[in-house]
Amino acid sequence: MNAGEVIATQPSSTAWRGPARRLLLNPPAVVALCCLALLLAGSAVNSNFLMPAYLLQQLQIAAFLGLAAAGLMAVILLGHIDLSVPWTITTGAMMAAAAGAAFGPAWAIPAGLLCGALIGLVNGLGVAVLRIPSMIFTLGANAVLQGLMVLYTGGHAPQDAATPLMRDLAVGRTVGLPNAVLAWAAVSLLVYLLLTRTAAGRYVYVIGNSERAAYLSGVRTAGMTVACFIACGMLAAFAGVLLAGYSGNAYQAMGDPYLLPAIAAVVLGGTNILGGRGSYLGTVAGVVFIVLLQSMLAVLQMPEAGRQIIYGALILAMLFLYGRSAKVK
Secondary structure, eight states, X not given: OXXXXXXXXXXXXXXXXXXXXXHHTOHHHHHHHHHHHHHHHHHHHOGGGGOHHHHHHHHHHHHHHHHHHHHHHHHHHTTOOOTTHHHHHHHHHHHHHHHHHHHOGGGHHHHHHHHHHHHHHXXXXXXXXXXXXXXXXXXXHHHHHHHHHHHHHTTSOOOOBOOHHHHHHHHOEETTEEHHHHHHHHHHHHHHXXXXXXXXXXXXXXXXXXXXXXXXXXXXXXXXXXXXXXXXXXXXXXXXXXXXXXXXXXXXXXXXXXXXXXXXXXXXXXXXXXXXXXXXXXXXXXXXXXXXXXXXXXHTTOOHHHHHHHHHHHHHHHHHHHSOSOOOO
């Protein structure tokens, strides 16, 4: 073989590596393929995995996680984190049920969303104005919310039940589709348009890449940070409202199982944990993957400790692949 033949053989190898590399650097596509692999593997264990009724049920469950992940993604894109999501979910659910019982069903959902907005406002002011690291401030806020809800209920399960509208949003159906899925789809469309079609969405990415550069360019970084935390709080509270409707009432620590899966869904979708890069479609794919994975683990009777190990390992793997790029200060 002469030198010309050696050179001629190189493009085929490069051409093979090119598509593979592009696929690897496209997290939404990778996660979508993983979802397909999970469905095929699940169908080998349980034939119901590919049944339309089962898939709709999984999407209904995914809606609760998807709402929490949507708000969390906005905060992560800024380069921050919100660890108060678990008890924001619980507080939104409890206050919605309490307001429905005290003031009438029409006040239930607005009260839950208002509580979420207030929690997000406090978090945003603490991070943007007081300049306290978001991990520390929101973790403290989560502890405060837990104490307030325990104080409110006396440590017992709340007696207030979900309103009929909350139950209908969570378990009802419209033209054969779960209302929770339709609500998640509406929120997803709004978030996608805000992030990709508005100046505010571009500002979120700019702040995540370099808050200092964004500020010097005239972006109101503090206001955008507060707005993203408010959105995160409201969406977490909305997830709590739907969860209360799904279960019939609110209960203690109902949001605890959602923090790590929500973070995992956002990171799996390709959002840089340092901020500045990410696709909302990837987050949606990450949510579906996490829910399918949970279903598979439940079928395999995986203990909770094993599930937490898997979530953590997935986050670390995605950080290794996509989270090591340097960020402009």
